[in-house]
């Protein structure tokens with residue numbers, strides 16, 4: 726497939742692609758059950774934040790959403806993950822398709838340090854089997870670095886190594902790299918926890934701009950960040966050694982201002998976790 730065959734942007738008023746839905750997702754590491762029947766809709770065009778205390782299964786759930794959980798030898802899961810209504814775990818679906826359609830940005834920026842900024846952005850094309858000519862690549866690099874809010878800072882040094890950028894710039898480079906294969910969904914696992922407040926703000930602005938064309942699901946421990954960036958929130962909890970589950974989910978304003986469950990109120994107000 727060539728890069729041109731992939732969708733670029735969506736016209737206003739159209740049904741946005743990129744809706745993600747978890748149905749009765751449970752997860753195990755060996756015999757240890759860490760998630761119990763999680764149901765969650767993550768609508769297209771929205772930022773969904775996964776919040777909850779350490780160890781309640783947020784990262785595991787995020788990794789299930791793009792089939793990274795199965796990379797761990799002892800890991801197993803049950804349930805379905807639907808992307809635009811189709812189960813990404815269906816037997817006929819290829820692993821590489823799920824990973825291309827559902828990208829991931831990690832806690833610690835992980836560009837290829839010796840590779841140039843330019844080559845970092847286009848690195849995913851080869852891995853996912855997409856072909857692009859030189860001009861297409863040039864256009865793609867500018868487009869993705871612009872969307873990631875990095876173009877102006879790096880346009881005159883695209884051949885410099887990715888590892889020479891600041892931590893915040895490296896994280897935006899990783900976002901640009903994820904965007905280059907035109908994902909429908911971007912998963913972000915605590916993407917700002919290693920960054921200073923200014924870099925954090927830049928990433929949050931980038932998320933606000935991106936969400937119209939890429940569905941975003943973010944794990945964050947920072948309640949102010951969840952309140953600032955997300956449209957919807959899901960509160961996970963694992964009580965006394967039991968597997969993680971969702972206590973409640975809904976519009977972010979409701980979760981923060983009028984939660985139905987007292988445990989949610991305690992968590993978002995910093996009384997535990």
Ligand SMILES: Nc1ncnc2c1ncn2[C@@H]1O[C@H](COP(=O)(O)OP(=O)(O)OP(=O)(O)O)[C@@H](O)[C@H]1O
Pocket residue numbers: 754759777778779780781782783784785786797
């Ligand atoms: N590779 C692994 N092997 C075995 N157990 C694991 C593995 N990864 C996570 N776990 C366990 O799964 C449970 C959920 O972990 P997970 O990292 O998903 O939680 P989390 O809510 O994201 O935590 P944190 O907020 O601290 O990142 C924990 O009990 C953890 O110890």
